[in-house]
Amino acid sequence: MIKVGVTGGIGSGKSMVCKIFETLQIPVFYADLVAKEIAVNDLQVVEQIKQNFGKNIYTSQGELNRKILSEIVFNSESKLQLLNQIIHPAVAKAFNNFENKNNNAPYIVKEAAILIESGAYKNIDKIIVITAPLKQRIERVMKRDGVLEQDVLQRISKQFPEEKLIQFAHFVVNNKDGAMLLPQIIEIHRLILNEPS
Secondary structure, eight states: OEEEEEEESTTSOHHHHHHHHHHTTOOEEEHHHHHHHHHHHOHHHHHHHHHHHOGGGBOTTSOBOHHHHHHHHHTOHHHHHHHHHHHHHHHHHHHHHHHHHTTTSSEEEEEOTTTTTTSGGGGOSEEEEEEOOHHHHHHHHHHHHTOOHHHHHHHHHTSOOHHHHHTTOSEEEEOSTTOOHHHHHHHHHHHHHHSOO
16 A cells, blocks of 8 residues: 655645645545544543643533643643644554555545654655745635744744755755646546556
8 A cells, every 4th residue: 555645834725735636536544633522532542631731621522722822832842742642643554544444545635734744754655745935825824824934934934944854855846826737637536546566
């Protein structure tokens, strides 16, 4: 089973690229979405987050106050690492289950914002890095999340720069406005299928 990782900086268009893989009948594991679900539904994880970040990080309805949590982890490297240590093992377990469930697929895709930074790339066979000009990435995130430019820049500062991500890439997808995504993805799909696992 070939495991393909899709990564790129915030606002680069990872989800859009993954939707194309899904139309090609390739199963996609959205690590960041799964992490969000785990932070609310996995009781062991919830308990660890409460212990390390305070009980009031969850509302009385059991919802995670992501705004408060984001402010804590984006202002403290050690708190960010702590949160990752709590969530990443549970995400890795969920990915193993996903892999077993889709073992008839020609390959599977794992979409993750910090695939390289977290070290998760070591269990991946091929890495696709999505690139886009910084200005466009900032505009996309501001529009999508309703946040200010400085908030986006702060998030970007916590991720590896594109140049560093590209060093790990087997394939690079250019997603600047006006770039044709579909032909790039179809070509990568063809190459992956032709390559021996």
